[in-house]
Amino acid sequence: MIAADYLKRIAAWSRELNERELEIARAGIVEKSYRADEFIFMRGDRFDYWTGVVTGLARMGIVSRGGKATSFAGLTSGAWFGEGSVLKKEPRRYDVVALRDTRLAMMDRNTFFWLFENSVGFNRFLVGQLNERLGQFIGLLEYGRTLDATARLARSIASLFNPILYPDLTMHLEITQEEIGALSGISRQNANQCLKRLEKQGLLRLEYGGVTIVDLERLRHYGE
DNA sequence: ACATTAAATTCGA
């Protein structure tokens, strides 16, 4: 079983729980590792786990028969996802792929429902999370059509800094340009061009193997 | 696709 202080470190919601709830949560979570490019879930799967990213990076999206990927969201450490499929007891409607070696924490369905029915703190967190995700998906509606590559990339990055979905406070992100490209649905070379444009405009700073966000608000509304 | 540069790893003392 995972340690209580460890759980508090990897899951923001666990800090809202009382002692008893925390014990139940700990007992219902297992960890699992995935290699880069490995599928974590496939559309249609029926594994009912509520899942958190401990370390690594994954992409939530769908891949069409042609093999081209549309991504809904990037998942960095601290992100928890899959509550929709667990709550509605439905097959998953999207794929999740690890973009690099990734460690996940997975909570089984029974534990999830116990917390759902018994813990006020847990529900408070869930409502906030669902609301944020709704906002993110609404933002996606204009995403594909209206926005050019630079704007799409800007928003992909900005969405990784949603403080509710990704409680990490630091404005620095360890992510390669290739990974940013994979998240935004553009080539690495194009991603490089877009990133440099954003850097020139003072929205972010490029470093080797990572970026630092300078102006999150402008990044979030880029191209409006 | 290729050239450059940063980082990680290996190796010898």
Next chain:
DNA sequence: TCGAATTTAATGT
């Protein structure tokens, strides 16, 4: 255990 040398990974054009 330190640092130089080599290999691997990321970036820029």
